[in-house]
Amino acid sequence: MFKSYRKAILSVALLAAGTTVLFAEGASRTYANGKKVIDGGVTYPVKNGMTSLYHVNEEAHKAHFKLGRPATPDEIKAWDIDVMPDGTGLPEGHGTVEEGDEIYEEKCAACHFDFGAGGAGYPALQKGNAYEGQKSLTNQRVDGNDEGPIRVFGTYWPRASTLWWYIKTGMPHPHPMSLTDNEVYALCAYIISLNELKIDGEELDEEYELNREKFLKLEMPNKDGFVPKIDGKNGLENTRKFFNDFTNYGIAPLKDPKKRCMKNCFKGKPKLARISGSGISDYIPPISNKKELPKKKEGAGAEHPGKKAYEASCAVCHATDAMGAPVVGNKKDWEKRLANGIEKVYHNAIHGINGMPPKGGTSLPDDKIKEVVDYMISQSK
Ligand code: HEC
Ligand code: HEC
Numbered sequence: 587m588f589k590s591y592r593k594a595i596l597s598v599a600l601l602a603a604g605t606t607v608l609f610a611e612g613a614s615r616t617y618a619n620g621k622k623v624i625d626g627g628v629t630y631p632v633k634n635g636m637t638s639l640y641h642v643n644e645e646a647h648k649a650h651f652k653l654g655r656p657a658t659p660d661e662i663k664a665w666d667i668d669v670m671p672d673g674t675g676l677p678e679g680h681g682t683v684e685e686g687d688e689i690y691e692e693k694c695a696a697c698h699f700d701f702g703a704g705g706a707g708y709p710a711l712q713k714g715n716a717y718e719g720q721k722s723l724t725n726q727r728v729d730g731n732d733e734g735p736i737r738v739f740g741t742y743w744p745r746a747s748t749l750w751w752y753i754k755t756g757m758p759h760p761h762p763m764s765l766t767d768n769e770v771y772a773l774c775a776y777i778i779s780l781n782e783l784k785i786d787g788e789e790l791d792e793e794y795e796l797n798r799e800k801f802l803k804l805e806m807p808n809k810d811g812f813v814p815k816i817d818g819k820n821g822l823e824n825t826r827k828f829f830n831d832f833t834n835y836g837i838a839p840l841k842d843p844k845k846r847c848m849k850n851c852f853k854g855k856p857k858l859a860r861i862s863g864s865g866i867s868d869y870i871p872p873i874s875n876k877k878e879l880p881k882k883k884e885g886a887g888a889e890h891p892g893k894k895a896y897e898a899s900c901a902v903c904h905a906t907d908a909m910g911a912p913v914v915g916n917k918k919d920w921e922k923r924l925a926n927g928i929e930k931v932y933h934n935a936i937h938g939i940n941g942m943p944p945k946g947g948t949s950l951p952d953d954k955i956k957e958v959v960d961y962m963i964s965q966s967k
Contacts, residue, residue: 669751673802676750680797681772683779683790689769690776693758702780704738707902712780713740740781746804749774771796778804892954892961899948900958903941910941912966920966935959 669675690702697708704710739749754770756762765773775796782789785804790796815824896904896914903909912919923931936955938944945955 667751667755669747669754671745671747673747673798676747676798676801677767678798679767679771680795681768681770681775682793682795683772683775684792685769686772686774686776686779687792689765689773693765694773697759702777706897707900707905710738711777713738713782738781739777740783740807742808744806744809746774746778746801746806749777750801771798771801774801783807890961890964892958895948895950895954895958896961899950900946900962903946904962912962914962914965917966920963924963931963932956932959 667675690698694702694711698711699705699708702711704712743749750770753773754763754765754767758764775790775794778785778796779790779794783804783806784790785796785800788794815821901914903911904914907913907916907919912923923934932952932955934942935958936945936952946958948955950958
């Protein structure tokens with residue numbers, strides 16, 4: 587996004603508590619249908635029937651705030667780290683699937699699991715239980731299930747550039763910006779191969795070496811299914827058409843294509859068996875016969891009834907202290923909470939407290955939440 591107003595003059599104002607505010611100056615005020623789109627010096631110009639990025643009228647801000655200074659070229663450079671679908675911001679580099687596999691195991695598998703299977707609150711990086719031959723992969727469901735695709739890179743993301751940028755700037759989670767450009771290319775190659783995507787009609791085998799040029803040729807299956815084309819003459823029509831087709835965001839049933847399907851929507855078998863809990867149960871066919879699948883813990887006995895729901899809905903915040911939540915496995919954290927009595931802890935889990943959303947954002951019944959809390963406590967002794 588930043589690129590498009592590079593031409594603009596930028597000024598930086600440092601406000602209290604170190605907050606940085608950028609003001610960008612647009613060329614002139616622009617009106618859509620004779621109306622200014624947004625007031626307060628911000629306008630969305632309309633060009634060829636399309637709304638473009640906003641412009642901020644610096645004069646208006648000067649008059650109001652009387653503060654700020656032009657951003658230095660280095661400040662702009664530090665901000666300007668986007669990677670765009672057209673290749674802007676994407677550096678040269680290279681890496682093979684095999685190299686990516688090794689880096690992945692060392693730096694990513696701890697959270698994203700073997701083969702990018704995800705689980706325990708960490709997003710999957712492979713397409714998982716998406717079906718073969720699925721027409722559209724856009725899906726409004728938050729969680730994947732056996733009926734449809736899940737919101738992962740391979741099936742949901744419309745542009746590959748985001749993958750490169752996301753890994754480079756955000757991963758591995760505890761040490762962002764620690765990977766070299768070549769390592770990021772290798773990881774992208776590995777993740778693209780996990781998702782069975784082709785580049786220029788070619789599958790990515792272990793020796794495949796990805797580089798900038800090849801990366802830019804990767805077309806995502808969901809490139810046209812992510813959002814309807816809302817701009818231009820046919821914008822309204824396109825939008826209607828998009829939302830009338832349930833396969834664009836839900837799954838159309840076998841019988842009545844006008845009704846959204848909740849059950850038994852597909853004939854045949856999913857290509858991959860369900861991914862559950864902390865790993866992959868079984869692949870049909872196996873993605874790789876070289877690696878061992880994650881081992882189940884031995885002697886654990888019957889699974890605690892709260893375990894699954896904990897992993898699906900609570901681990902994302904409770905597995906680490908990143909969110910300020912009591913960490914499952916940390917005895918002290920839980921002793922503190924339990925000092926108020928178990929009923930209070932149940933109550934807070936059900937009704938929420940500070941950063942803890944009511945029922946952890948789920949709609950599970952109270953009894954189930956208590957069961958999950960019991961599980962969390964049982965793991966923290
Ligand atoms: C300490 C745990 C951790 C490690 C290690 C880690 N990640 Fe992540 N990763 C996460 C979390 C948590 C998210 C979700 C962040 C969010 O949604 O805000 C995520 C998200 C992602 C996403 C976006 C997925 C999506 O569909 O939204 C990608 C891609 C990714 N990680 C790649 C990597 C790669 C490659 C590595 C190794 C270099 C790595 N991660 C290491 C925790 C981790
Ligand atoms: C969005 C992040 C988030 C999710 C998801 C989440 N929690 Fe929490 N939880 C928190 C935070 C943050 C706290 C600490 C709140 C505080 O006391 O300030 C917390 C606190 C708690 C506590 C301690 C309450 C007390 O009495 O101190 C329990 C129990 C709990 N969560 C259970 C759950 C359960 C069960 C789920 C899943 C159904 C869940 N949480 C999902 C963030 C989360």
